[in-house]
Structure formats: structure tokens, C-alpha cells
Amino acid sequence: MTIALGVLQAVLLVIGAPLLRGIVGRLKAVLQRRQGAPIWRPYADIWKLLHKENLVSPSASGVFGLAPLLLLVTSILVTAFIPLLANSALLGSAGDFILMVYLLAFGRFFLALGGIDGGSAFGGMGASREALVSSLAEAPLLLGLAAVAIQASSASIVGMTQWALEQNFFNISAVHLLAFLALGIVALAETGRMPVDNPTTHLELTMIHEGMVLEYSGPNLALIEWASAIKLSFMVGLLIALFAPWGMATALSPAALGLAVVAMLAKMFALAAALAVIESGIAKLRMYSVPDFLGVAAAIGTLAVIFTALMKR
Amino acid sequence: MGILETTAGKVLSAYSVFLFLTVLAQAAARRFSTNVLLFSLQSAIIAIQVAVIGYHEKLVEAYVVAALIVLLKVVGIPYAFFRLIEKLQAPREVISATSAAESVFVAVGIICLSYAAVRSYASGVHAPEDGLAASVALILTGAFLMVSRRKALVQMIGLLVLENGIFLAALTTTFGMPLIIEIGIFFDVLMGLLLMGLFVFRIRDTFDHMDVSKLRKLRG
């Protein structure tokens, strides 16, 4: 039963990912007072791309075709770590947060290789920028997760969620607050959102993620788009699970599950709204300021880890 | 009555976390108005703290002091600073000797240092450890802001944060000093700020800039 629940959670995250992306886009449009695309547009995009032809540059090697597949597979794998409806996940007990982080890194590494492999100048530039951003983002990601893990005395996401579930909402934990800030900044960097990267830009010199995928087309591009949407839903799910998991079903009854679904939808919508507000409100940072920004996140993550020893909560 | 009690207790333990967050944010802030708003936020948190203690200890004086803090530090001084920025037509960004990430790391170091100091020196004092550490962190952050930032206006904010930290230390350990002394201290801080504002104008008029790191004519 728990396996079915785990599969359901993973399927929800994977299939519902483009919908989340569409909702964020729609909210941004509402905030910016323009018409905006309907929330189902990302599905239509993926469908359209799947039916187009794969144009591969003559100088590309096998990595070019392999990268989107690996990216998608690792993205789907990491979603299996996240508890969504109840406090259990497919890979909940099998893997810990370090495995999760490095699965993500694995996919990202191959995407960067694919970007260079395409042979265009913008691909290489995007790939090198992405390497900088992701290497700097890795530290706060690990630090924030480590701080939460030390507090919860457990290395798996399920264990951390269990600890959070047992706490009183009013009893604010300093460690969690700081880890939330650090992970929030990392989430913006990982998913390629403002202020680190503008997902809707058409100026190649300002692209990071989009620059890497400039050479991709057809089904390859569809897989990449889907994978980046999955990363967004993964990040949102991770933040909810670690920091606001209340409402999850403790028993496997229809009522509890229904409540859990409603709670999950509400929380995801809230985070999507927050993301839309941040994206509309803050200007994109210059590339020189991005390491600074991520350095702030690293400092906050360091403080979170130190606080596990200093503060009692 | 019961809910208020628990909320008060939570505020007492939680406020130090928020003060640490303001410490980090002040270190990372790159615009002067952000610094002023963060100072206002800090003073508001401290005012809430004073009111809560007043409620717990049944001290009327505490409410008076809390009202004074709100009037002067949360509303009055930030408003005066914004007017000052307008009049001076000062550039908005804060030039600092350390970048934002380095400053935040220094702030993290300051917070750890304050905990270490409180743990080793003040273990005999029966005061909330987090509160005392927050006050020491505020003092050190104020000193750091004064030393690393180059604009005269930010040095004034650093001084104000320092005084906030000292006031908080007094609050956490002894629930405040006699009222007349508190009022005298407030008055002094206010006068000091007034004079500093005056001097900033004179610096601007004499030097045409407010970068105090360039005031290096007198050396040796």
C-alpha cells in the first residue's frame, strides 16, 4: 500500500510539474497585468515539441542525445525521495539527502556537457555559467539540509519530515528558519528563476539555463523542458515537506488522504504565488553579483549548522 | 490569559532569532534605506520585548519605555533619516569595504562569537542566554557596520544598532535601569544623532561627498 502511495506521489509530482509551471506563469502575468498564457500551455508545448524533428548539430557526439534522457531520469528519481501526501516516499528509506543532492548534480552535469557538445558559443557560455552557479549553490543546499538533518537526527527526507511533523507550529526553531532561508535562495538558483536567471529572457547574453539548451530541438527539448518543470515541483515539494509538512495523512483513510491532497494543493499554490511575487518584484542580478548572493546563502547555511550546536531549538 | 502567557513566552525565545536575522540582513544590505528599515524593525522587536516583560513583571515603567522606543526609534529616527537622505540627495547604495557575502560571513562569525562570550563569561547570570547573545551580537554588528562601511550616514546607523544592543543587554539582565536614567540615555542618544546629522551636512558642504574613508587629511 505504501508502495502504491509512493508511486502515486512520484507520478503526481512528475505529471503535475508542467501544471505548476503554468500556474506560476499565469500568476506572474496577473501580477504584471498582462493576459498571459493559459495554465495548460506547458503541456501543449511539450506535446508540440514531441511531434517535431530532432535537429542535431554535425559536431555533436553521443552525449548530446544522452543528456536530456539522463536529466529526465535523475529528475524523476529525486522526486521519489519527497513525501507529499503521507510521510513516506518510494526511496524514502533507501536514500538520504546526500544521494538526492548528487543525483541532481549528476543530471545537471550532463546537461552542461550537452550544452558544450552542441558546439555553439552560447551553449558553452551558458554551460560555464551554470557550472559556476550550481557549484556555488551546492554548499548552501548541503548545509541547509545537513542542519535540518542534525536537528532531526535523521539523514532521510522522510525522517526530517517526521521531526517537523512532531513540532508545535508556534515553537519556531531557529535552525529551521535559517535553513529555510538558505534553501529558498538555493531553490531560486537551482530552478533558474529570478534573481539568478530569467527563464523568459530572449537575450542570449543573459541566459544561463536557456543558453545551455539553445541547440536542442524536438523531443530532446521536450524532455529537457519537462525535466526543468519537474525540478521546480521537486524543489517546492522539498520545501513544503521539510518546513511546513502539517496536513499530511497519518492514516491511510480516504478522508485523511483527501485532506492531505487539499493541504498539498494549497501549500503548493502558496509557494507558487510567493515565487511569482519574487520574480515580478526583484530585478535579475548581474552575473558578478550572483556569487555574492549565493555566498549569503552559504553563510546562512553555515549559521544554521552552527546553531544546531548553539541553540537548543 | 492562558494564550497570552504562552505567546509571551514564545516571543521571548523567538525574538532573539529575529534579531539574528536582522543582524544578517544588515550585514548583507546594500542600500542605505534597507539599513534604516532594518534598524526600525530591530527597535520594534525590542519594544515588543520590553512590553512583554512589563506585562510579566507588572512594571508600568516598562510600558513607558516601550512607548518611548516606538516613538523615537521605530518611527522618529527612521523618518528623520529618510528626510536627511532626501535633503542630502545622497547616493542610495552603501559602499562597503567587504562585499555582501563576506559581510554575512562576518555576521555569522559575530553571532558565534557572541554565543561563545555569553557561554563562557555570563554563565553565572541567570538571564536568557539567547537574549544576551542577541544583545552582544547587536553590539558587535554595530561596531562592524561603523568600521566597514564608508558612508557617514551608515556609521550613524551602526552607532544606533550598538546602542540598541546595549539597551537590550540591560533589558535582558536587569529588566532595565531606573526610569530617569533611561530617559536621560534616550535624550543623550537623540542629541548625539542630531549633532551627527549636523556634521554630515557640514561634511557634505565642505568636502562635496560623504565618504568618510576619504577624510584622511589628518594623520600621524
Add this chain to the structure above:
Amino acid sequence: MILLWPLGIAIFGAGVLFCLANPRTATRVALVLGAAEAAVLGDIAWQVYRHGVLTYGNYLRADGLTAFFLINLGLTTGLVLIYASGYMQEAGEDRFFSPRWFYALVFLFLFTMLGVCLSSNLGLLWIMMEGTTLASALLVGFYNTEGAVEAGWKYLVVCTVGIAFALFGTIVLYLAAVRAGISPNTALDWALLADAAPHAALDPHLVKLAFVFVIVGYGTKIGFVPMHSWLPDAHAEAPAPVSALLSAVLLNCALYALLRYDIIVSRVVGPAFPHALLLIFGLLSIVVAGLLILVQRDLKRLLAYSSIEHMGIAAIGFGLGGPLGLYGALLHTFNHSMAKSLLFFGAGNVRQKCGTVRMDRLRGLARVLPQTTGILALGGLAIVGLPPFSLFISEFAILSEAFSQSHYLVSALLLVTLSIVFGGFLHHFMRMICGEPTQTPGTARLLLSEWIVAGIAVACLLLLGIHIPHLFNNMLQQAVAVVR
């Protein structure tokens, strides 16, 4: 009741003088009020000498130590006011564009310094000390030059931060007192704390912590190295009468405040800890200041560093303790006031007549300004500690205390530094005084006011150097008794 009079006269004077726009009227009123102030202070000192401690309400108190510092304050302020009256006449309209601001601020400054000396509540002491910074900041930046503005800003910022640390120290002492069971409303009263200190169970760690912060905080005002960065700039850029006030009176008031804390802390944790700190700061000050004196190029900055050095000597005297050490240190504060005022008056004259105080541009002053040179020479001889001037007596007393306590390192450093300073002063002054004159100033004659102040100062220095009058000696002994 009498304790209110000096404060009242000062604040009344500040208000009245602010309203007088005419420089001549303002000067006359200021002189009258200054004389009144000196008279009242002398009366208070006499009454304390005869009748013992005077108190008024909960906040004002005068004992033997207070009386001694009040004599110092009154005399020096009187001299400064007399000198300022002449200085302003000479200065003309372009410099002193606002005599009423000047005199009003001087009297406000006086009010705050009197508050420091007369207060019996440590919190009030802090408030008044911060007040001295605020009142004198505008005086330091009185001229609108770049240097003056920079000096004024530095003075304001550094001293406010330092005094904030002193506030922290005060709070920690208050905490210790309250924890020991003293009622919160009276836990800042100095007399109560001094009496209760040996018996009440004040936590020694807290008291030590408090003293560390207080010595750093008030030490900033005194000018201890390494908190001295404001002092040379402020003393150099301020007008000469203000420099004299700062050097001669303000530093002494800050030292007085530190002494009050020293008394309490010594009675709680024993004299070893606070005196060790005083010795450290004192030695650091004299060594650094002594060495920097050698490389100075500006006369007033030279005098400022000399102030730092002498405050260090006084701190060493207080740090050594013992009857001779304390006597010497207290006498030293008085002697230093007289000598330093004399020197600053001379420097002010040089500035006015020659337009500069840069020593490399001044040559042959003996030819062009014989009388001012006389003042400078006498002041220079006095300040380096040569007999028959009184600084010799006070430094000798401190040195003999150092030897009798077998503090050989202290004695050695003191002797070496005094020699270095002697050499430095000799070098700088000889260069200025001898040789061919490069400047051609206007009038070289001193005004009557300047004769008077120079005469009084030199007379004090000589008198105390040759034979200390019985009355003065007794007052000094009373002050020493308070500190022991």
C-alpha cells in the same frame, strides 16, 4: 544647596550668552559669569575642606576628591575665558563669526563637566559625560575648514562609541549590585556602592567585566592608547582656548570618572586587577605618545600627544597606588592643566600672529615674538618636568613610588620616555625659537589678558614646584584619602 549654584550659573550663562549678539557685551558677560563660577567653586572646595562631604538630593555630591578637581576646573576655566576674550579681539570677524555660539557652547560644556564632577549617581555621570562630548563637538569643529570638520566628526563618533562601551560597563556594575541585593533604585549611587562594596557579595567576575568596559570607555575620553585616535585631531583643529579646555579640563574630568569606578572595583576585587589595567594603559600611552612626539610637524598636535603622555603618567600614578603615587598623580593632573593651558595659549598666539602652527615653517620666533616665545619656553620647560616647575615634583613622586614598590619595568619605561620627550621637545622648540625668522607678523605684543593668564599659570607652576602651600597640601591629602 550650594552644589546647585555652579550648575545653575553655567546653564544660565549658556542661555544668556546665546542671546547676546554683540561680541563685546558677550565677552564682558562671559568674564563676569566666569569669575562668579570660579568663586562659587572655590567656596564649595573650602566648605568641603572644612566640613566634609556635601550632598544635595540623591544626585549631587562633593567630597575631597571632587573639591580638588573643582579647583582645577574653576581655575583653568577662568584662565581660558580671560584668554578667549583677548583671542577673539585679535581674531577678527572672519574667524570668530559667532561669539555668542562660542561662549554659549563653552558654558554648556562647563555645565556638563561640572555635572560629571558633582554627580553621585553613576548613571547621571554617564549622561553628563556623553553631554561633554556633544557640547564640545561643535566647539572642536568651530572653524569651517576641512580639517576642523574631519576632526569634529571623528571626535564625535569615536567618543560616542567609547562612551557607549562605558554605558555597558555601568550596566554590568548595576547588574552586579542588583544581584547582590542592593535595591534597584539606589544601585547606581556611588557613595552607597563604595560603602557597601567590601561587605556586599558583588560577583567579582561581573565587577571585573564592568571595569574593563569602563576603562575602555572612559579611557577613550581620557585619551589612553589605543583609543586616542580622536585626540590629536581634535586638539589640533580646535581654536586655542577650546584646545586648552579639552586638554586641561576634559581629560581630567574623564580621569575623575574612571577614579570613581576604580575605587568601587578596588574595594570589591582588591586593587590588583584595576591597578594592573591602569598601569597597562598608562604605559602604553606614554610609550606610544612619547615616540610619536618625535615625529610631529604641527605644534598643536605635538601638545596633544604630550597630553596623552601626561594622562598616561597620571594613570601610572593611580595604578601604582600608595600614598606617594596617588598624591603625585593628583598633583600631576593639576600641574598638567596649568602647563598645558600655558602652552596652548602660546600656540594660539603663534597661530594668530604667524598664521600657521606648522613647526617646519616657524623659525626664529625669539626675534619676532619675544614675549610669546617666553611663554612657550616656560611652558615647554614645565611640561617636560624640569625643576623648579611643579611637574617635576609630581613626576618625582610617581617615580619614587614606582621604585619603592619595586616596579622596575615601570620606572625604567617612565624614565626612558621622559627623556625621549625631553629630547623631542627640545629639538622642536629650539628649531622654532632659534634661527632666522621666516615670518613677519604684525604686532608682537601680548594683550593684557594674555599677560594675566600667563602670569597666573607660571606663578602656579613655580609655587607648587618650590613649596606647596599648606592649604593646598591638605586639600590634596583629603582627595588622596578618598581614593585609598
